[in-house]
Amino acid sequence: MIRVLVADDQALVRGALAAMLDMEADLEVVARAGDGAEAVEAARRTRPDVALVDVRMPGTDGLSAAAGLVRAVPGCRVLMCTTFGRPGYLARAMAAGASGFVVKDASPEYLVDAVRRVHRGLRVVDPGLAAESLAYGVSPLTEREGQVLAAARGGASAAEIAVRLHLAEGTVRNHLSAAIGKTGARSRLEAVAIAEDRGWL
Structure with missing residues (x-):
């Protein structure tokens, strides 16, 4: 059983994601959080295998939460899930220790598969966002x-x-x-x- 934490500031989205994941025989949502600080605290208590985390949340955002989750529960893999698929967010999420980055308009099957893949230690990145990031290349700034x-x-x-x-x-x-x-x-x-x-x- 893969233990999952869902962190999203919108209660409806958080509930829908949790319900969708709980329908899978091998997934169990063990905690829900409405912001990054709450996510880190919930992870300390419940020790999830995978944390599905929104990027933009009030207070401690998802990018800061990703770094906090990796420190607080080293065995927990972080999968960012956001409406805002931007190369900048992707780069900062990966630098914070996230294992994956998907957008919310992905199919339910893709999202469930992404949870399973990051749990196995693989990296999962939305293909369109990955291509866009590669197109911008390395920063020209010193x-x-x-x-x-x-x-x-x-x-x-x-x-x-x-x-x-x-x-x-x-x-x-x-x-x-x-x-x-x-x-x-x-x-x-x-x-x-x-x-x-x-x-x-």
């Missing part, structure tokens, strides 16, 4: 450009970024300009959004 661009989240000024990263303001402007050029953006905030979407930050 390490420092990535740091400066990440610090620009939320609209921080060049002066604020310079203080935070202990750089000269002119150096920050140069890195931001290079990052904007490499992402094909028109502004630093657009560059942040593009880099995040493509998994470069």
Whole structure:
């Protein structure tokens, strides 16, 4: 029997996923959670084999929860399941230790099979999302450009970024300009959004 935890902030979706998985003879939903922190706590109590986790949840999101689950219950495999199939989410989920990434519009059969496959130690990634991620390739940003661009989240000024990263303001402007050029953006905030979407930050 494969013990499964389902984490999704929408009660209806959480219930539907749990009901669907419980219909399988070899799957048993042992816990449900409405956010990432709750998922990690439930996993500590119930020791699931697989955690099916939504990416976007209030408070502790699914990406942070994935890292927490891997630390809290090392034997638990994490399968991200989301409406938002973006290369950036895929890259961050895999970096957090997730074993798979599927989108919610996948067929029930595909989702059930994905749970079984990650339980066996295999990686499962939505094919369309994998192809999109490969198309974007490796980040063109240097390490420092990535740091400066990440610090620009939320609209921080060049002066604020310079203080935070202990750089000269002119150096920050140069890195931001290079990052904007490499992402094909028109502004630093657009560059942040593009880099995040493509998994470069």
